[in-house]
Amino acid sequence: MGTSLTPEFWERFSVLLVVAVGMTAILTAVFTTAFDALTVRLRSRRPHDTTPRTPHRPEQNDHRMSAHC
Template identity: 70%
Template sequence: MGTSLTPEFWERFAVLLVLAAGLTCVLTAAFDGLAVRLLRRRAHSTPPPTPYRPERGDHRLSAHS
């Protein structure tokens, strides 16, 4: 038993499709803007301090070797 798709169905389908596409565009733009802001903030912050690494000539030999 087949059913036919009524004009009312196609109207609602078209409205929902346009709304979904619009909402997708708006949310994508909002999240892209948020991501760009976070990346800029991270790029402008000061880098973490680097730990001190002694050079080869800085350390002494053990008395037991």
């Protein structure tokens, strides 16, 4: 015995579908905003190193190395 989909079913289905799409859009916006704010906060907490990094130079000796070994 088959059942038919009544107009009441389609009405409830459409209402639930609209609610689900709306909740998905709202939750996506909320979580995106929250994660963006968290990212900005974490990036602003990092110390900004503005001093240029120079390579380590070996100590200079007063004598020259011989070209003949």
